Amino acid sequence: DAKTTQPTSMDCAEGRAANLPCNHSTISGNEYVYWYRQIHSQGPQYIIHGLKNNETNEMASLIITEDRKSSTLILPHATLRDTAVYYCIVRVPYLSGSARQLTFGSGTQLTVLP
Amino acid sequence: EPEVTQTPSHQVTQMGQEVILRCVPISNHLYFYWYRQILGQKVEFLVSFYNNEISEKSEIFDDQFSVERPDGSNFTLKIRSTKLEDSAMYFCASSADSTSYEQYFGPGTRLTVT
Numbered sequence: 456d457a458k459t460t461q462p463t464s465m466d467c468a469e470g471r472a473a474n475l476p477c478n479h480s481t482i483s484g485n486e487y488v489y490w491y492r493q494i495h496s497q498g499p500q501y502i503i504h505g506l507k508n509n510e511t512n513e514m515a516s517l518i519i520t521e522d523r524k525s526s527t528l529i530l531p532h533a534t535l536r537d538t539a540v541y542y543c544i545v546r547v548p549y550l551s552g553s554a555r556q557l558t559f560g561s562g563t564q565l566t567v568l569p
Numbered sequence: 570e571p572e573v574t575q576t577p578s579h580q581v582t583q584m585g586q587e588v589i590l591r592c593v594p595i596s597n598h599l600y601f602y603w604y605r606q607i608l609g610q611k612v613e614f615l616v617s618f619y620n621n622e623i624s625e626k627s628e629i630f631d632d633q634f635s636v637e638r639p640d641g642s643n644f645t646l647k648i649r650s651t652k653l654e655d656s657a658m659y660f661c662a663s664s665a666d667s668t669s670y671e672q673y674f675g676p677g678t679r680l681t682v683t
Contacts (some may be wrong), residue, residue, distance in 0.1 A: 487670065498573070498660045498674030499612060542612075548670050556602065556625055557672060559612040 456558050457482040457545040464564040467537075473530040475563050477543030480524040485547050488519060490528045491557070492539040499542065499559070502528065533567045540564050571595045573675035575661050581681045582651055590646045590678045592661030601644045602662040602672060603636065605629070612660070618644065651682045 460478040467473040479488065490502040503510055503517045505526070510517045516529040530537055542562040549555055574593045582588050594601050603615040617624040618636050635647045644663075648655055658679050662672040 489670070493612070496658060496677070498662070498677050499672075500674065501671040504670045556614040556617055556627075557604075557612075558614065559604075561611060 456547070457486055459543045459545055459560055461541075461543050461560065461563045463561070464566070466566050466568055467530075467533045469535060469567050469569050470532055473528075473533040473537065473565055473567070475528040475530075475541050475543075475565060476525065477528070478525045479543070479545045482523050482545050486545050487548055488517065488523075488526050489544040489546065489557070490515070490517065491542045491544065491559075492537075493542070493562070494536075494539040499557075502541075533565075535567050535569060538565060538567045573661055573663055573673050575659075575675040575678050577678060578676070579679045579681070581683065584653055584682055585650050588648050588651055588680065590648075590659050590661075590680070592644045592646075592675055593642055594644055594661065594663030595665075595673055596642070598663035598665050598673075600624070600664045600666070601636075601638070602664075603646045604660045604662065604674075605657040606660065606677075607654075607657045615646070648680075651680075653682050656680055656682045 457479050487504050487506050489504040491499045493499045503515050505517045505519050519526045540562040542559050576591045601618045604612050606612045614627050616626040616630045633649050637645050658677040660677045661675040664672045
């Protein structure tokens with residue numbers, strides 16, 4: 456799985472957009488970009504994933520650069536409940552018919568301020 | 570919305586004792602996982618399980634660990650002889666099939682070995 460680099464921490468004002476960057480310069484053509492988050496000591500929660508197109512769901516948007524070497528997770532209107540550690544993970548989702556593990560890094564601690 | 574459940578939420582045991590951590594994955598899911606997170610550290614993969622056998626395991630998952638799906642609904646992690654360093658949050662996760670991009674995590678079991 457390609458290595459990812461994320462800032463250690465970020466702050467965001469409540470109601471504003473939170474933009475979380477991730478660098479994955481060694482990503483290969485069949486690797487997807489995933490974002491998960493972990494709210495204090497709870498189980499990680501899937502947010503969104505993408506291969507090369509920008510993606511949007513009810514939680515967030517994912518912007519992947521054209522060269523796929525970096526991406527940005529956007530929470531359009533951050534709330535206090537979005538305070539969490541956000542993990543960017545790059546991986547091939549399955550191999551030889553088997554779903555693969557997730558490898559978590561240190562992530563970005565996002566703190567949403569009132 | 571279906572969710573992964575885990576019991577107990579907190580288990581305290583003495584060093585050398587056996588513990589069994591229990592998980593009920595989402596009912597139509599086929600792939601199951603155990604991860605752990607030592608306090609203040611990264612989430613680490615332990616093992617994945619499919620079709621009643623282990624698919625992948627990490628170096629952490631040594632002979633002291635075993636997994637089982639005893640009755641078609643529960644998925645268990647057994648630690649035969651616990652050590653102090655086994656103290657951690659243990660998360661169970663499940664995914665629908667080999668092409669699923671999302672893993673759904675349970676709330677975790679906090680294991681404290683004294």
